[in-house]
Amino acid sequence: xxxxxxxxxxxxxxxxxxxxxxxxxxxxxxxxxxxxxxxxxxxxxxxxxxxxxxxxxxxxxxxxxxxxxxxxxxxxxxxxxxxxxxxxxxxxxxxxxxxxxxxxxxxxxxxxxxxxxxxxxxxxxxxxxxxxxxxxxxxxxxxxxxxxxxxxxxxxxxxxxxxxxxxxxxxxxxxxxxxxxxxxxxxxxxxxxxxxxxxxxxxxxxxxxxxxxxxxxxxxxxxxxxxxxxxxxxxxxxxxxxxxxxxxxxxxxxxxxxxxxxxxxxxxxxxxxxxxxxxxxxxxxxxxxxxxxxxxxxxxxxxxxxxxxxxxxxxxxxxxxxxxxxxxxxxxxxxxxxxxxxxxxx
Amino acid sequence: xxxxxxxxxxxxxxxxxxxxxxxxxxxxxxxxxxxxxxxxxxxxxxxxxxxxxxxxxxxxxxxxxxxxxxxxxxxxxxxxxxxxxxxxxxxxxxxxxxxxxxxxxxxxxxxxxxxxxxxxxxxxxxxxxxxxx
Amino acid sequence: xxxxxxxxxxxxxxxxxxxxxxxxxxxxxxxxxxxxxxxxxxxxxxxxxxxxxxxxxxxxxxxxxxxxxxxxxxxxxxxxxxxxxxxxxxxxxxxxxxxxxxxxxxxxxxxxxxxxxxxxxxxxxxxxxxxxxxxxxxxxxxxxxxxxxxxxxxxxxxxxxxxxxxxxxxxxxxxxxxxxxxxxxxxxxxxxxxxxxxxxxxxxxxxxxxxxxxxxxxxxxxxxxxxxxxxxxxxxxxxxxxxxxxxxxxxxxxxxxxxxxxxxxxxxxxxxxxxxxxxxxxxxxxxxxxxxxxxxxxxxxxxxxxxxxxxxxxxxxxxxxxxxxxxxxxxxxxxxxxxxxxxxxxxxxxxxxxxxxxxxxxxxxxxxxxxxxxxxxxxxxxxx
Numbered sequence: 001x002x003x004x005x006x007x008x009x010x011x012x013x014x015x016x017x018x019x020x021x022x023x024x025x026x027x028x029x030x031x032x033x034x035x036x037x038x039x040x041x042x043x044x045x046x047x048x049x050x051x052x053x054x055x056x057x058x059x060x061x062x063x064x065x066x067x068x069x070x071x072x073x074x075x076x077x078x079x080x081x082x083x084x085x086x087x088x089x090x091x092x093x094x095x096x097x098x099x100x101x102x103x104x105x106x107x108x109x110x111x112x113x114x115x116x117x118x119x120x121x122x123x124x125x126x127x128x129x130x131x132x133x134x135x136x137x138x139x140x141x142x143x144x145x146x147x148x149x150x151x152x153x154x155x156x157x158x159x160x161x162x163x164x165x166x167x168x169x170x171x172x173x174x175x176x177x178x179x180x181x182x183x184x185x186x187x188x189x190x191x192x193x194x195x196x197x198x199x200x201x202x203x204x205x206x207x208x209x210x211x212x213x214x215x216x217x218x219x220x221x222x223x224x225x226x227x228x229x230x231x232x233x234x235x236x237x238x239x240x241x242x243x244x245x246x247x248x249x250x251x252x253x254x255x256x257x258x259x260x261x262x263x264x265x266x267x268x269x270x271x272x273x274x275x276x277x278x279x280x281x282x283x284x285x286x287x288x289x290x291x292x293x294x295x296x297x298x299x300x301x302x303x304x305x306x307x308x309x310x311x312x313x314x315x316x317x318x319x320x321x322x323x324x325x326x327x328x329x330x331x332x333x334x335x336x337x338x339x340x341x342x343x344x345x346x
Numbered sequence: 347x348x349x350x351x352x353x354x355x356x357x358x359x360x361x362x363x364x365x366x367x368x369x370x371x372x373x374x375x376x377x378x379x380x381x382x383x384x385x386x387x388x389x390x391x392x393x394x395x396x397x398x399x400x401x402x403x404x405x406x407x408x409x410x411x412x413x414x415x416x417x418x419x420x421x422x423x424x425x426x427x428x429x430x431x432x433x434x435x436x437x438x439x440x441x442x443x444x445x446x447x448x449x450x451x452x453x454x455x456x457x458x459x460x461x462x463x464x465x466x467x468x469x470x471x472x473x474x475x476x477x478x479x
Numbered sequence: 480x481x482x483x484x485x486x487x488x489x490x491x492x493x494x495x496x497x498x499x500x501x502x503x504x505x506x507x508x509x510x511x512x513x514x515x516x517x518x519x520x521x522x523x524x525x526x527x528x529x530x531x532x533x534x535x536x537x538x539x540x541x542x543x544x545x546x547x548x549x550x551x552x553x554x555x556x557x558x559x560x561x562x563x564x565x566x567x568x569x570x571x572x573x574x575x576x577x578x579x580x581x582x583x584x585x586x587x588x589x590x591x592x593x594x595x596x597x598x599x600x601x602x603x604x605x606x607x608x609x610x611x612x613x614x615x616x617x618x619x620x621x622x623x624x625x626x627x628x629x630x631x632x633x634x635x636x637x638x639x640x641x642x643x644x645x646x647x648x649x650x651x652x653x654x655x656x657x658x659x660x661x662x663x664x665x666x667x668x669x670x671x672x673x674x675x676x677x678x679x680x681x682x683x684x685x686x687x688x689x690x691x692x693x694x695x696x697x698x699x700x701x702x703x704x705x706x707x708x709x710x711x712x713x714x715x716x717x718x719x720x721x722x723x724x725x726x727x728x729x730x731x732x733x734x735x736x737x738x739x740x741x742x743x744x745x746x747x748x749x750x751x752x753x754x755x756x757x758x759x760x761x762x763x764x765x766x767x768x769x770x771x772x773x774x775x776x777x778x779x780x781x782x783x784x785x786x787x788x789x790x791x792x793x794x795x796x797x798x799x800x801x802x803x804x805x806x807x808x809x810x811x812x813x814x815x816x817x818x819x820x821x822x823x824x825x826x827x828x829x830x831x832x833x834x835x836x837x838x839x840x841x842x843x844x845x846x847x848x849x850x851x852x853x854x855x856x857x858x859x860x861x862x863x
Contacts, residue, residue: 014439046438047417048457052469056455084467093469097360097455328477339418346416347616355612376613403634403732405626406679407618411603414618419676422619424627424727432727434614442679447634458617470617 003124004172005306006134006165007066007315010278011057012158012265012325015044017337019153025334026148033153038239042156042266044332045142047340051080052090054159055140056097058271062136062161063098065319067168073100074132077122078108079115079139079270081188081195094138104132112186113235114296115139116160116270121176121302123164134165139270146194147343154238156266160274170312171281171290176304177218179210186297197297203241206299211235211245214301215293222305226250229305230288233259233276235295237267242276251291258283264326277306279322286310347461352468359470362395362453364431375431397453398476399427406442413459425451425473439474450476480748482574483704483711484860485584486515486697487823492811493661495691500536500592501548507693507816508549508588515697516707519549522697523582525556526572528565528589529815534604536592545590562608563764565589566694566818567847567856571717573698574858583703589816590693601689605814608850610725622686622765624726624851626678629767632733633680636782638770640680644671645788646766647684647808653795654805656835657824661690661811671766685766690811694820712829716749716859718742726851737855738775738848745844749859753777756799756859757840758828760821762848763806769793772846773801776857800838803828818847818856829862 018041023030034040045054055078063070076095083090091106100106109115109122116139123135140159145151185206188195198206211234219225226232232251234242239262246256259276268275273294280290286308293303338344357363358376366373367381368389374381375395381388404423407414414420421437423445437445438456451473458470488510490503498506504527512519527545532538546556559568566589573587593601606615609624632638648668654660666684674683704711720740723729729736746752753776761772770784778799779787787793793801804810804824807817825843827833841862848855 046456048436048438048472050457050467052467053455053457056469060455096356097469099361347612351612402727403627403631405623405630405681406676407620407623408676408678409602409620409622410599410618411606411615411620412599413603415599420618422617422623422627424732434617434619434725434727436618447631468616 002172003127003164003166004169006068006163006168007062007170008163008278008281009058009061009065009161009319010275010322010325011054011061012043013045013049013054014328014330015046015332015340016041016329017044017332017334021334022153036240037153038243039154039263039266041264042154043158044337044340045157049157050084050142051082051140051159052084052093054157055090055094055138055161058140058159058161059094059098059136059138061319062163065315066163067315068134068163068165070099071101072133073098073136074104075123075126075135076100076104076106077119077135077137079111079119080108080141081110081112081115081269082142082144083108100136111300112297113237113269113272114294114300114302116274117294117302120162120164124173124176127164127166134163137162137164139274141269141271143267143269144194149194151195151197154262154267156268158265158268158271158275160271160278162274168311169309170315171306171308174305174307175218175222176302177214177221178300178302179214179217180300183299185299202297206297207237207241207295208245208248210299210301211293211295212248214303215249215291218303218305224305226255228289229255229291231259231280231284232256232291233273233280234293235273236260236262236276237272239263275322281308281312282316282321282323284308284312286312347468349466352466360455362397362471364393364395365390366393373430375427375433395427395429399425399451399473401445401447401449401451402426402432403447404437404445421445423473436472437474438472452476480578480715480717481701482577482714483699483701484696484714484822484826485699485704485707485711486511486517487826488514488695489659489820489823490693491659492690492692492813494594496594498691500532500538500590501544503592503691503693504545504588504590505549507695508586511586511695511697517584517697519551521584522551522554522586523584524554524576525551525586525588526569526576527556527558528567528569528818529558530560530562530565530591531604531607534607536595561854562849563762563814564818564847564849564854564856565815566820567845567858568719568818570696570819570822570858571719571856574714574717577698577700584697584699586695587698587819588693588695589819591813591815592691593689593813594691598689614725620678622678622681625765625767626681627726628732628771629680632767632770635733636785638785640672641668642785642789643685643766643770644668646763646769647671649794650763650802650806650808653803653836654809657805657810660805660809661688662805662809681765681767687764687807687812690813692811692813692816692820694816694823696819696822696826711863712826713861713863714858715861716745716751718744718748718857720744720855722852724850724853734781735771735775735848735852735855737852738772738846741855741857742776745857745859751842751859755842756844757842758803758825758838759799759801759844759846760804760806760824761801761846763802763808764812766808768848769801769806776844776846795836795838803833803836803838818845821845821847822858825860829860
């Protein structure tokens with residue numbers, strides 16, 4: 001198929017809040033939460049950051065790395081469940097801010113936490129068919145969580161962008177496979193500020209079933225086995241789920257641990273598995289094969305097999321890497337967090 | 347700001363589009379219709395500024411105007427861009443005590459303000475420390 | 480040039496909860512007319528400075544409003560606007576109307592009613608003197624612009640935080656002796672340094688207050704003035720200059736070049752030099768503003784404004800007393816009225832009617848700035 005990734009970019013906000021600080025406010029047992037969820041802190045957007053701003057920052061990084069002229073970008077898709085407007089696309093803001101061709105197509109995607117990989121698949125189709133030369137696929141969120149809800153420990157913010165094309169690829173996508181059912185594990189109704197979820201129902205019938213089957217289906221289709229991959233990256237709503245599903249699929253720690261970042265940044269929702277992919281791309285050598293499987297509540301998974309090319313070393317030398325963002329952080333207390341996230345109504 | 351007034355300036359607010367005078371080489375941001383030095387001999391073309399610069403001076407606003415209330419103190423600065431022109435901008439991702447005249451900064455894309463809960467969100471440039479001096 | 484000032488009038492400056500915009504103007508106008516000993520029928524034209532009737536009281540067409548309420552219809556009435564320099568511009572326009580030979584007696588007035596709206600609205604309205612699209616829209620405030628200048632001035636010249644405070648202390652001290660001033664309260668450097676932060680490094684007591692007030696002067700041709708007085712004060716110089724509306728567009732933000740240029744024009748027209756000025760009212764909307772003014776007008780060298788203030792040369796009894804009225808800082812700053820109120824003070828000083836704040840002077844100067852320096856107006860006054 002010879003379609004793949006020409007460049008990628010990440011954006012993480014600077015602020016972090018620790019599990020202990022959230023637990024302190026709700027008089028919860030932080031050690032138990034940390035052990036259960038395998039997380040320690042999450043990224044918090046500044047007051048003036050949202051899905052659009054983080055999508056733009058990630059997209060600019062991706063363009064810089066790809067060296068693709070912005071007017072060659074023929075499609076912009078932004079996947080998110082926290083678009084700043086209910087009606088009015090985030091994608092047009094991004095397209096304008098990166099100076100994409102005004103003859104490009106653009107749209108917003110929504111599929112809980114897998115809208116970003118859905119955007120990648122769309123771009124792959126458009127590129128493979130020859131409709132566009134390059135497409136920009138983004139997963140970005142400022143994830144919402146009700147104060148005091150279990151989600152509050154993980155719902156984070158960040159954006160990740162991939163430029164999909166045929167030329168000058170840092171990695172080729174050798175196949176993709178999806179698995180989709182109507183499974184109501186997590187949702188948000190129109191006009192509601194925060195999502196609702198099915199508690200433990202989000203586990204086995206939702207996350208594990210879809211991630212497992214999409215990954216298995218892809219490996220079967222491509223006649224690959226876990227040993228053929230150097231890295232395996234999964235959607236990471238907490239630290240436990242991706243570890244567990246990786247073990248179910250018989251991946252080893254050295255394959256899946258490098259792509260798990262949720263313990264340091266929280267759940268980026270649409271950007272979650274895409275951030276993990278960016279991290280392992282930062283580490284990968286030419287010839288490495290990577291498994292990526294997303295999960296979106298509602299529910300579905302997209303799985304990809306990606307093979308890294310020689311070009312990656314040269315292109316990776318510019319821009320900001322994932323670990324740079326992990327280092328640049330400032331902790332806030334719950335009061336500042338509540339103000340930044342506009343949880344205080346005035 | 348009214349919708350057309352904001353929309354008209356989106357290019358410059360998102361991407362620092364400026365004008366350069368081909369007669370004298372002066373660069374102006376935001377774009378001008380006439381070069382203040384060359385006047386009727388102006389030969390202007392659009393250029394995109396790189397978004398790197400340094401702080402000329404700064405302040406921390408403690409008494410905000412309408413639209414910036416409830417945000418807490420924030421930093422405003424005059425920044426001189428590498429291409430020459432200066433602009434007024436908010437500085438983010440930086441604590442007031444870490445600010446310095448001469449500090450290197452780079453542009454970022456942020457929300458500038460919003461027209462109430464139901465109105466338009468205005469995006470544009472702010473600047474943050476470049477981290478390399 | 481020689482244009483006579485034959486009458487002056489002021490309202491008390493401050494919070495006039497029970498007095499309307501037009502009533503303020505009429506009160507100042509009536510006092511000026513009485514002071515001049517003229518009759519309403521003698522007046523040929525009115526020039527009124529007003530910054531923002533539209534935003535403060537939702538009223539435009541100020542010119543007709545005040546002519547009507549002053550009972551002066553059908554005389555021609557014109558509003559001039561250059562933000563905080565509106566009053567200075569009204570004075571200059573009135574002087575030019577006389578010098579052109581078109582009119583013999585003209586009223587130059589200024590008025591602002593700032594307390595009818597909430598403080599956030601006032602802050603935002605004052606910021607309309609800055610570039611709306613590329614300064615104010617981004618969150619810059621008016622004190623913020625002067626704070627940016629102040630910090631740079633401190634960086635370039637070593638001006639100290641205490642020296643800025645001394646401007647405020649001096650002007651508050653002067654205002655105690657001005658019955659028209661908004662504040663009659665002695666303050667210390669510590670008071671300034673402990674007052675609330677507004678825009679770092681500027682604090683509340685570095686900033687001029689929100690003020691209601693009006694001021695009027697009656698100008699007459701040299702010939703006509705003789706019918707009413709034997710010893711008028713003359714305006715002998717006038718200068719006005721423009722600079723970039725945005726502070727960031729200036730070559731150098733620590734010099735208000737419009738002040739320098741307006742000063743040069745005024746000195747030239749009056750055939751005097753900076754060293755000849757014996758008393759001055761300058762635009763201290765913020766403490767740094769007075770330091771910029773005494774440097775820009777040439778009273779001291781560039782960068783010497785802070786130390787000169789500390790040495791006391793601008794105090795009453797100093798080499799060049801500045802803001803004997805209390806200045807914008809302590810007398811109050813009803814923006815559109817300020818430029819005219821400065822002229823009132825200098826006329827009182829040259830007439831020897833400044834009571835406890837009287838200085839020995841035959842030649843004085845007023846300096847009025849709009850925005851962060853987009854407009855500056857300078858006038859020279861001499862004893863007849």
